[in-house]
Amino acid sequence: MKKSFLIISLFLTLLSCKENVTNEIIVGNNSELIEATKNAKAGDVIVIKNGTYKNVEIEFIGDGTKEKPIVLKAETPGKVFIEGVSNLEIGGSYLQVSGLYFRKGYSPTKDAIAFRVTEHKVANYSKVTNCVILDYNQLQRDKDDLWVQFYGTHNELSNCYIAGKTNGGPTVRVDLKGNQSIRNYHKIINNHFGPRPRKGGARGESIQLGSSFTSMSPSNTTIANNLFEECNGEVEIISSKTNFNIIKNNVFYKSEGSVVTRHGNYATIDGNYFIGDGINKQFGGIRIVNTGHWIINNYFYNIIGENFRSPLAVMNGIPKSPLNRYNQVTDVVVAYNTYVNCKSPWQFGVGTNIAQAAVLPKSEIRSARALRTVVANNVIYNKTGDKNPIIEHDKADGVTFKNNIINNQGVDFDNAKRIQASKFELTKLSENIYIPQLESGLEIYDGFGFDTITEDLFGNSRTKSNSIGATIQGQLKDPLILDKTKYGANWYSNVIEVKEPTVIVVTTAKGDLEEKIAAANPGDIIALSAGKYTVDKSIVINKTITIQSKENEKAEIVFTGLENGPAFELNPYGVLNIKNIVLTGNGKQLLFASLKENMFNHFGLSVTGCEINNFNYVLKAYKQTFAETITFTNTLISNCENGIELSEETNDRGDYNTEYLTIENCNFINVQQNVIDYYRGGYDESTIGGNLLIANSTFTNCGSKEKNGMLLNHRGIVNVNITKNVFKNNKVKYVSILWGAKNNVESKNTLSNSGKIKTEENLVMKLMY
Secondary structure (H helix, E strand, O other): OHHHHHHHHHHHHHHHHHHHOOEEEEEOOHHHHHHHHHOOOOOEEEEEOOEEEEOOEEEEEEEOOOOOOEEEEEOOOOOEEEEEEOEEEEEEEOEEEEOEEEEEEEOOOOEEEEOEOOOOOEEEOOEEEOOEEEOOOOOOOOOOOEEEEEOOEOOEEEOOEEEOOOOOOOOEEEOOOOHHHOOOOOEEEOOEEOOEOOOOOOOOOOEEEOOHHHOOOEOOOEEEOOEEEOEOOOOEEEEEOOEOOEEEOOEEEOOOOEEEOOOOOOOEEEOOEEEOOOOOOOOOOEEEOOEOOEEEOOEEEOOOOOHHHOOEEEEOEOOOOOOOOOOOOEOOEEEOOEEEOOOOOEEEEEOOOHHHOOOOOHHHOOOEOOEOEEEEOOEEEOOOOOOOOEEEOOOOOOEEEEOOEEEOOOOOOOOOOOOEEOOOEEEEOOOOOEEEEOOOOOOOOOOOOHHHOOEOOOOOEOOOOOOOOOOOOOOOOOOOOOOHHHOOOOOOOOOOOOOOOOEEEEOOOOOHHHHHHHHOOOOOEEEEOOOEEEEOOOEEEOOEEEEEEOOOOOEEEEEOOOOOOEEEEEOOOOEEEEEOEEEEOOOOOEEEEEOOOOOOOOEEEEEEOOEEEOOOEEEEOOOOOOEEEEEEEOOEEEEEEEEEEEOOOOOOOOOOOEEEEEEEOOEEEEEEEEEEEEOOOOEOOOOOOOEEEEEOOEEEOOOOOOOOOEOEEOOOOOEEEEEOOEEEOOOOOEEEEEEOOOEEEEEOOEEEOOOEEEEEOOOOOOEOO
16 A cells, blocks of 8 residues: 555656646747747746847747746846847737846837737736846937837736836836726836936826826726836826826835826825935926825925925816816825925915916816815924915815824914924934824824725834824834835846046147047046147047046137038037137037937037137037037137027927026127027926026127027027026017016016017917827
């Protein structure tokens, strides 16, 4: 009997081992990879040998099972590079992809990674994990694509690092077109969304859930435990446009935007951290549109944004709104949240535009105020007292306030019935997390459905020891929300070691300047000895570099290159800082210019203490190019046909060429036209909208050839400050026309024989929708 039992056990063991044996397929080139991924079967493990796979379109197709998924993985995570014109499409069930690194290229289709192969061959129960997508941009900024697009159901993006998207289109998107993708229960979890640079236009979300025209559909997507770091693409970091989504336990760190319930209903936004710096007003919180959302257990620190970017922005809607505009806010709960050092944290009636009725169609007027909304059990702490913790852009008469408290350091404020003044202190858990220490016995509002809020920000139970605010009272531990090892791919870090720049001395010997710039490393300083440098070909700037005079005496660069060619050609990644140099042309060339095409990444320019003369253009930024900052300080610009020209984004889709244009302590003499030409067209509120500062500068005999009779052109730019300047003998009708409804101001300017500065409250702008 014992012998029979032994034989049976051995047989079962061998059978069990046989069932768990996987079929490992090793591939080492494009053709082997493509062949293996088209013929995979349940239990297959396709191992991609370490190396670079360029210009490869992978269709990963197969039907695994929960017990026997089909796996496509790197031999060593992070050592398999997908480059060139390449993408990955996944179709079938129980497919898993891991360890790939997408870089130095772009997708030949609309998606770098798509959870489908065809419209009907979608992926289900599949995931992409432990991968990196970095700077994987289309060559043209206006060519929109997505880096990850979800279709099907029950798919997952997890533990990935994704950063650097500069072209149009959300970074990650969930598509709901068709029954095969509704009620999808996708998961976007444990990822690190690294910096998404400012884009200078709309269509720059980090995550978009659905679209206007699927906004009535249930999605049931979960976005949880992700780090969003410097996600600055546009005003919406996450744009929820479908129903029943959960946004939980994420960290939004110094990101210029908000979590927005843009369309769709019944989102739960629970236990998230919004961390600002108390300086940058672009860092936002949560903006509410539509119906039935629950905003609970969230923590806001140093968020001082206004309007669309306020910590809590409750919007006005459009009566009988079409699907692609703004529905009225109704039946929303905002409860158990904590706000520390946030300026005017609650703003209602955001986006009301009744004052613009003269220039907008009736269908665009946002006049529908929030209804049946409850704001309860929230805590506000201000180190410096705030006279307006609540701002009503329109009346909040449809909002019920219950059991909210504020320590306002004794400073009086309006709305005392809505928020009760209280004295309490904070306990520091980390540099960004301070927990209110509240007295026991504070009354807690028990609203309808509040019994479902069973945990606090840290996951502690509220059932035994509840408290208002995001956290219960007691001994709490630092949650280490900025420990980057908790997010993203386990083999990749975006922490860059800061290196001291190398100073490279250049002589006036022919070609020495060009050679040393080309050979320099990013961040190096090129120091020019005194003397004249004659340059006859464009100098390519494709990295961060500083060029400056070595001694107090200014070196001179004389450009003798081709007509309409630039002395400095600003390429992708090219950030030029030029200091204390005399720059001379022959009147027919450009001093600084971007590429005319294929500007797949940003450039930047800073000019300090220079003398510029005899160029056709000082700066020419071509269409579909973008610089985060352009700065001219303490610089003389004289005898140039054109000045600083940033006006080729004429598609009126809200795009513009730079986020921050600063002109300070400069002297413009005999610049004939386009003295400063900075344009943004299209009635769009998805971006910062541009920033122009012109201060302490002098303009003399400029603008004589300006066709529109205006010296400073900045139409459509949202933030304009013209202050303490002198305008002398400029043959123009207007120095500037300011947009009164936006943040356009002027002060302390002196005008002599130079036209006038005019303010128009409402500018007629082309509708984008």
